[in-house]
Amino acid sequence: MKILVIGAHGKIAQRLHPLLIANGHQVTGFVRRAEHVSPLEQIGVQPVVCDLEKESRLDEAVGAAEVIVFAAGAGPGSGAARKWTV
Numbered sequence: 001m002k003i004l005v006i007g008a009h010g011k012i013a014q015r016l017h018p019l020l021i022a023n024g025h026q027v028t029g030f031v032r033r034a035e036h037v038s039p040l041e042q043i044g045v046q047p048v049v050c051d052l053e054k055e056s057r058l059d060e061a062v063g064a065a066e067v068i069v070f071a072a073g074a075g076p077g078s079g080a081a082r083k084w085t086v
Contacts, residue, residue: 004065007072
């Protein structure tokens with residue numbers, strides 16, 4: 001199955017990726033920063049740099065995903081306003 005994980009560099013997603021891959025799923029992951037690409041590639045996740053707060057459309061980035069897991073957070077130290085935008 002083609003699974004997209006939004007927030008692919010976060011703590012929850014990092015625990016989820018190996019489970020999905022071990023069960024034969026093709027995993028794509030949204031990350032906000034380019035420096036998060038390489039660590040995901042090393043574990044078998046196809047990264048896509050996509051900032052949810054800046055993109056007006058996500059259809060191309062989502063592609064042919066059959067399942068979407070939303071694991072994105074606002075990040076440590078962020079305020080209430082940012083938590084709502086994410």
